[in-house]
Amino acid sequence: MTTHVLSPDVLNDGRTDSARSQNPAGQGLAAQAAPAAREGVPAVAEPQDGARKRRSAPQGDPPAGNAASPNWAEAIIRATLPPLLTFGVVLGIWAFISAAIVPDIPGPGATFEHAKEVLADPFYQAGPNDMGIGWQVLFSLSRVLSGFALAALVGIPLGLLIGMSQPVRRALGPLIQILRPVSPLAWLPIGLLLFKAVNPSAVFVIFITSIWPIILNTAAGVQAIPQDYLNVAKVLQLGRWDVTRKILLPATRPHIMTGMRLSLGIGWMVIVAAEMLTGGIGIGFYVWDEWNNLNVASIIVAIGIIGLVGILLETVMDRIQRRFDYTRGGH
Amino acid sequence: MNRTYLQLDHLGITFPTPKGPFCALQDVNLRIDKGEFIAIIGHSGCGKSTVLNIVAGLLRATVGGAILENREVTEPGPERAVVFQNHSLLPWLTVYDNVRIAVDKVFGARKTKQERDAWTCHNLELVHMEHALDKRPNEISGGMKQRVGIARALAMEPKVLLMDEPFGALDALTRAHLQDSLMEIHGKLGNTVLMITHDVDEAVLLSDRIVMMTTGPAATIGEVLDVGLERPRDRLSLAADADYNHYRAEVLRFLHARQRNPRAA
Numbered sequence: 140m141t142t143h144v145l146s147p148d149v150l151n152d153g154r155t156d157s158a159r160s161q162n163p164a165g166q167g168l169a170a171q172a173a174p175a176a177r178e179g180v181p182a183v184a185e186p187q188d189g190a191r192k193r194r195s196a197p198q199g200d201p202p203a204g205n206a207a208s209p210n211w212a213e214a215i216i217r218a219t220l221p222p223l224l225t226f227g228v229v230l231g232i233w234a235f236i237s238a239a240i241v242p243d244i245p246g247p248g249a250t251f252e253h254a255k256e257v258l259a260d261p262f263y264q265a266g267p268n269d270m271g272i273g274w275q276v277l278f279s280l281s282r283v284l285s286g287f288a289l290a291a292l293v294g295i296p297l298g299l300l301i302g303m304s305q306p307v308r309r310a311l312g313p314l315i316q317i318l319r320p321v322s323p324l325a326w327l328p329i330g331l332l333l334f335k336a337v338n339p340s341a342v343f344v345i346f347i348t349s350i351w352p353i354i355l356n357t358a359a360g361v362q363a364i365p366q367d368y369l370n371v372a373k374v375l376q377l378g379r380w381d382v383t384r385k386i387l388l389p390a391t392r393p394h395i396m397t398g399m400r401l402s403l404g405i406g407w408m409v410i411v412a413a414e415m416l417t418g419g420i421g422i423g424f425y426v427w428d429e430w431n432n433l434n435v436a437s438i439i440v441a442i443g444i445i446g447l448v449g450i451l452l453e454t455v456m457d458r459i460q461r462r463f464d465y466t467r468g469g470h
Numbered sequence: 471m472n473r474t475y476l477q478l479d480h481l482g483i484t485f486p487t488p489k490g491p492f493c494a495l496q497d498v499n500l501r502i503d504k505g506e507f508i509a510i511i512g513h514s515g516c517g518k519s520t521v522l523n524i525v526a527g528l529l530r531a532t533v534g535g536a537i538l539e540n541r542e543v544t545e546p547g548p549e550r551a552v553v554f555q556n557h558s559l560l561p562w563l564t565v566y567d568n569v570r571i572a573v574d575k576v577f578g579a580r581k582t583k584q585e586r587d588a589w590t591c592h593n594l595e596l597v598h599m600e601h602a603l604d605k606r607p608n609e610i611s612g613g614m615k616q617r618v619g620i621a622r623a624l625a626m627e628p629k630v631l632l633m634d635e636p637f638g639a640l641d642a643l644t645r646a647h648l649q650d651s652l653m654e655i656h657g658k659l660g661n662t663v664l665m666i667t668h669d670v671d672e673a674v675l676l677s678d679r680i681v682m683m684t685t686g687p688a689a690t691i692g693e694v695l696d697v698g699l700e701r702p703r704d705r706l707s708l709a710a711d712a713d714y715n716h717y718r719a720e721v722l723r724f725l726h727a728r729q730r731n732p733r734a735a
Contacts, residue, residue: 367554367556367558371560373528377575385571386560465561465562
């Protein structure tokens with residue numbers, strides 16, 4: 140279920156079982172990244188199993204946590220304790236590595252102090268090559284969003300076309316299958332040659348990154364449209380344009396959103412690597428620059444920020460996806 | 471002769487399969503008058519849905535064809551509206567919009583916006599769904615979805631209403647309600663209806679003639695039974711009616727004595 144989102148199934152002739160399923164292909168994969176973001180909250184509503192209760196009882200219950208305390212306090216503890224424990228263990232390992240194995244890696248305490256410093260003024264500007272981490276993130280985000288928007292602009296129509304027309308599918312299938320597994324970074328030199336500038340090249344790399352999931356999910360969405368909807372369109376004698384506008388687009392919207400969500404997530408991962416190569420301003424180059432300065436604490440802070448921005452993007456896309464997904468409404 | 475409204479003329483269809491051509495229907499001949507309610511009954515897989523799809527224009531007959539008002543059916547069109555078995559409402563549209571999309575397409579040029587709105591509501595009232603205009607298909611029950619599907623088909627003002635096992639997926643009580651609604655609508659509007667069913671009671675209760683199909687391959691019409699029951703019909707009083715039970719027995723005899731379903735054995 141998770142693999143066929145990006146699988147070239149849809150490029151083959153005929154409908155595959157996976158493509159026929161009503162749910163957007165890859166809901167599973169898309170959702171995989173999400174639990175990290177959501178875990179905290181919905182866990183409250185989870186049925187509490189015995190094992191969990193037992194584990195939390197000896198450590199977690201505050202002195203007031205007896206029968207008299209309200210239920211929600213207990214629920215909050217159950218929801219927050221497991222992730223807190225995880226973070227605690229990770230911090231412990233980190234501190235141990237820093238103290239006993241690799242002293243060049245600053246420990247959690249030193250990193251926290253450094254983070255306060257870095258985040259105190261994230262938007263300072265001290266010349267073209269010395270800007271706050273906030274600017275670095277914004278520059279990277281703008282590249283990701285431009286490449287992503289261009290990919291959507293090209294990918295959605297192309298995906299619709301591939302889904303609708305067997306000749307187009309046959310024509311483009313092999314090309315997509317060859318190019319899709321290529322690391323987007325391999326395109327960076329081509330971008331540099333094409334655009335003779337660093338910034339558009341990075342955008343180009345994100346465009347290449349983002350376009351495959353969008354094309355493939357859109358095409359899978361078109362192929363998953365139940366024949367009934369198309370029969371309705373035929374009985375109504377809707378023209379090609381009306382079928383696209385009134386049947387194809389709304390029916391594939393959940394798939395398209397899945398593709399966009401996937402590609403935005405990958406784009407955010409790829410931009411860091413791309414900027415390490417291109418230089419300039421951006422969170423990726425920031426990481427590389429701090430490495431050259433042997434400022435490891437900054438790198439660790441940057442890793443945390445990259446992760447948080449990733450969660451933010453994921454959450455925004457999730458909201459948008461829910462808005463557009465008619466299958467989740469009702470019941 | 472010239473009273474015939476819809477004619478199936480030596481209709482046959484052959485599908486190519488990996489094992490060679492498969493003849494699903496052969497020599498289907500039927501004349502239907504305007505306003506008639508025809509039920510086609512037969513074992514599953516006998517090709518009755520194929521007949522309907524050919525009349526709808528969704529399938530092309532290999533031999534012969536369907537003629538509606540002296541014009542051969544070559545493509546799907548709103549004058550032969552279909553009520554599909556699984557309602558096939560568009561899930562992203564509300565109940566109202568699901569009907570309105572058909573109204574706009576069929577009457578876009580002939581009716582004003584207000585008239586189209588009124589016509590949409592009118593058809594939803596016919597099927598008693600005026601209370602759920604703003605609901606989406608996944609917020610209403612299966613029976614209600616099928617009502618909306620019927621409203622959408624009726625709203626096209628079709629010459630023939632084609633129904634492909636419209637109540638097959640519903641529970642018995644809901645099915646009875648919808649059958650009553652359909653009889654009420656047919657009594658009011660006098661539509662010409664071609665309905666596929668595998669429910670003997672449904673066929674006898676609703677139709678003027680029951681077309682019984684032989685079991686495939688090369689399925690064709692085995693017998694046609696005239697149902698001479700007075701309209702309006704009432705399911706309760708008919709349950710003990712001798713004629714009703716006679717017709718019912720006739721269909722059962724055909725289905726189970728003369729045309730055993732080999733796959734059901």
